Every structure is written in structure tokens, then in C-alpha cells.
Amino acid sequence: MKKEETVILVVDDDKEIREGIRIYLTQDEYQVLEASNGEEALKVIKEQEVHLIIMDIMMPGLDGIQATRSIRKTNNVPILMLSAKNEDIDKISGLQVGADDYLTKPFSPMELLARVKSMLRRYFTLGEFDKVASEGILELNGLRLDTHAKTMVVDEREVSLTKTEFKIVELLMSHPGRVFSIDDIYESVWEEPSFNSDNTVSVHIRKIREKIESNPKQPKYLKVVWGIGYKMEK
Structure with a gap:
């Protein structure tokens, strides 16, 4: 424009x-x-x-x-x-x-x-990016998410995600760089009001990192913004 x-x-x-x-x-x-x-x-x-x-x-x-x-x-x-x-x-x-x-x-x-x-x-x-997403494919920095086939590839390596993990990754990859609070993630993925959901979301984030990051302690893709939430690095 x-x-x-x-x-x-x-x-x-x-x-x-x-x-x-x-x-x-x-x-x-x-x-x-x-x-x-x-x-x-x-x-x-x-x-x-x-x-x-x-x-x-x-x-x-x-x-x-x-x-x-x-x-x-x-x-x-x-x-x-x-x-x-x-x-x-x-x-x-x-x-x-x-x-x-x-x-x-x-x-x-x-x-x-x-x-x-x-x-x-x-x-x-x-x-x-959203136009591409509507076609079912999200790609970001070596990550590839097929929202139709429900598959994910990380640097040419296929990764198996649970249904909930997939929804979290899809949410974050659909808005690269945007920070989502724990409440935002919980309410978007679980589709219910967030109440004491910090541990639930954190556990899923940790499991996702273990699957997609070569070093989960120094994540390349799924970053934390301390005191605010999580984002998928652009």
C-alpha cells in the first residue's frame, strides 16, 4: 500500500x-x-x-x-x-x-x-502472511506448519505435536513477533476463561520447545518476553 x-x-x-x-x-x-x-x-x-x-x-x-x-x-x-x-x-x-x-x-x-x-x-x-495461512501453510525461519494436514517440519525434520501443542504453535506462528500473554494463549487455545492457567500453558510451552528447539534452554524460535508472555521469533 x-x-x-x-x-x-x-x-x-x-x-x-x-x-x-x-x-x-x-x-x-x-x-x-x-x-x-x-x-x-x-x-x-x-x-x-x-x-x-x-x-x-x-x-x-x-x-x-x-x-x-x-x-x-x-x-x-x-x-x-x-x-x-x-x-x-x-x-x-x-x-x-x-x-x-x-x-x-x-x-x-x-x-x-x-x-x-x-x-x-x-x-x-x-x-x-495471512494470505498464505489461509491456504494452510505457515512458514517462519525454518518452521513449516501445515494447518490442513496438521503436520510440522523443523529444519526439514518432521515433528510430532499433540493437538494442544499444535494449536499453540499455530497461534504464535500466525502472528510472528507478537507477544501473547499466558491468558491470551489459554483463552485462544482452550477456548475458556483463563484461571490460574500459568502452569498449564508453561508446561505445554516447555514440551513444544523440547520438540522444536535444538537447545530448549536457549530457544531460537519460541521466545519468552519476561513478565509479559511468549512470541514466535520473526
């Missing part, structure tokens, strides 16, 4: 911050929409296609965490979280509900644009 066709939604209750970000992005030829809170953001997303969201965390009414959680129920658009606080708890909360990246205010225009370009590149690449 051409840059001038790319639509970015900026969500922040501070008008000056929204206008500043809009200036940075429009100068780089992106289309920009604005919303002052989570409720407005949800309305915009329903009315038109958005390719990336820049979302402030602290807002009156529906805040950034709540809005992101709602968006993630139906939409996989990349979300860049903004916060005036340089605290790990904000970062973890944002990533756990489905944000893709995190930026602390104040930030430089160059850093913002670099994050935006990187996230959009991953997003549009994943669009092609």
Missing part, C-alpha cells in the same frame, strides 16, 4: 499533542484521523478502515487500556501506546491487552516516525 493511502488514527485527550503528531505524520504523507478518547476511537474504527492507531493510555472516560482491549476483540490493527509515565506497569498493561509497541512521552518526531514505519511494515507483511 502507498504511504499516502495509509490511515493512522491518533487518540489523545490533549489537543496539542494530537495536532503535533498529526503534523509529523502528514509531513511524511500519511493520512491522519483524530479522536479525543476511547469512545471516539471505537466509533472511527467502525466507520472506516484504519491501518495503525497511536493510543494514549491516560484519558477520561474509556482510557487507552480499555479501548485497546475492546479493539482487540475484532481487529488486529497495530496499536502504539503512549504514556506520560515511564513505568513498567503501564507498558506491561498495554502489551498484555494487545498493544504492539510502547512509547513514553516526551518523544522525538524521528522516534515516533521510526516506530510507525516499523509497525506498518510488519502489519502489511503479515497481511501477505
